[in-house]
Amino acid sequence: MKIIAGLGNPGTKYENTRHNAGFMTMDKIADELHESWDHEKFSAKFIKIKYKGEDVILLKPLTYMNDSGISIRQCLDFYKASPEDLLVIYDDVDIPVGKIRLRQKGSAGGHNGIKSILSCIFTQDFDRIRVGVGKDPKIPMINWVLGKFRSEEQEDITDAVAHAAEAAIYSINHSFSDTMNRFNKK
Numbered sequence: 757m758k759i760i761a762g763l764g765n766p767g768t769k770y771e772n773t774r775h776n777a778g779f780m781t782m783d784k785i786a787d788e789l790h791e792s793w794d795h796e797k798f799s800a801k802f803i804k805i806k807y808k809g810e811d812v813i814l815l816k817p818l819t820y821m822n823d824s825g826i827s828i829r830q831c832l833d834f835y836k837a838s839p840e841d842l843l844v845i846y847d848d849v850d851i852p853v854g855k856i857r858l859r860q861k862g863s864a865g866g867h868n869g870i871k872s873i874l875s876c877i878f879t880q881d882f883d884r885i886r887v888g889v890g891k892d893p894k895i896p897m898i899n900w901v902l903g904k905f906r907s908e909e910q911e912d913i914t915d916a917v918a919h920a921a922e923a924a925i926y927s928i929n930h931s932f933s934d935t936m937n938r939f940n941k942k
Contacts, residue, residue, distance in 0.1 A: 757810070757813070757835055757837050758813070758841055759812075759813045759815065759828075759837055759841050759843070760782070760785065760812065760813070760814050760815070760843045760924050760928075761778075761814075761815040761816075761824070761827075761828050761831075761843070761845070762779050762780075762781050762782030762814075762816055762844075762845040763779070763817065763821055763844065763846040763869040763870075764776035764777070764778050764780075764816065764817075765779075765820050766818045766820065772904050772905065773901070773903060773904055774847055774889035774890075774900065774901045774903060774905065775821055775847055775901040776847070777845075777847035777889055777913070777916075777920075778845045778846040778847060778869075778887065779816050780887075780913075780917045781845045781885070781887060781917050781920045781924065782814060782816050782845065784917050784920075785921045785924055785925060786803060788925060789805060789807065789925070791803045791805060791814070793816065797831075798815065798817075798827050798828075798830040798831040798834065799818055799827040800815045800818055800819075800827045800831070801815070801816040801818065802814070807925075807928050807929070808928065808929050809929075810928050812928055813831060813835065815828065821868055821872075822868045822872055824869040824872045824873055825869075825872035825873040825875055825876030826872070826876060828842065828844075828873055829876040832877065839877050839879050839881055840881065840882070842882040843882070843883040843884070843885065843924060843927060843932075844873060844882060844883070844884050844885075845884070845886075845887065845920055846869055846870065846885075846886060846887065847867075847886070847887055847888075847889045847901065848867070848886035848887065848888055848889065849890065849891040849897070849900070850888075850891070851887070851888030851889070851890070852890050853888050853905070853909045853912045853913055853916065854888060854909075854911075854912030854913065854915055854916045855888040856886065856887055856916050856920045856923065857885075857886045857888070857940060858885050858886075858923060858932070858935060858936045858939055858940050859883075859884050859886070859936070860881070860882075860883055860884075860932055861881045861884075862880055870884075883927065885920045885923055887917065887920050888916060889913075890909075923935055923938075926939070
């Protein structure tokens with residue numbers, strides 16, 4: 757089983773904001789797999805599919821970013837899955853817009869959604885795809901991540917979301933080490 761969760765904030769107010777890069781990627785994954793977000797379970801938008809023989813759960817937690825771990829914990833518990841089955845996709849201000857980075861474990865790095873997950877699943881050992889949203893030192897961080905992408909960034913974020921979705925889908929039937937080797941290009 758593979759659980760792929762993209763982080764973001766629910767509601768039209770937050771659509772296409774930097775903090776919703778995880779949700780944007782999940783929407784791209786659903787589109788690529790010809791699925792739709794018709795169900796709710798685990799305090800999340802929820803899709804369950806079989807992909808090339810593998811059971812896959814797609815999640816968009818509706819708990820808001822700072823409580824993302826609650827939804828993910830519910831899903832892990834229900835399926836008796838382990839953190840090794842989990843892939844989390846989220847925004848990262850330390851990566852330029854248009855770039856993605858994959859890693860297998862690590863700290864929260866100041867990201868409140870990841871802090872919530874760490875506090876709910878009690879380990880840093882889960883796969884991650886970080887979607888770059890850049891930063892502007894002149895703009896307070898909260899305003900930056902809750903702000904929308906600039907017009908000149910649209911093509912870059914669209915490319916990054918597509919690349920992250922491709923990596924997530926590839927990871928379903930490949931090791932994450934192989935996925936990192938393929939998608940962590942300079």
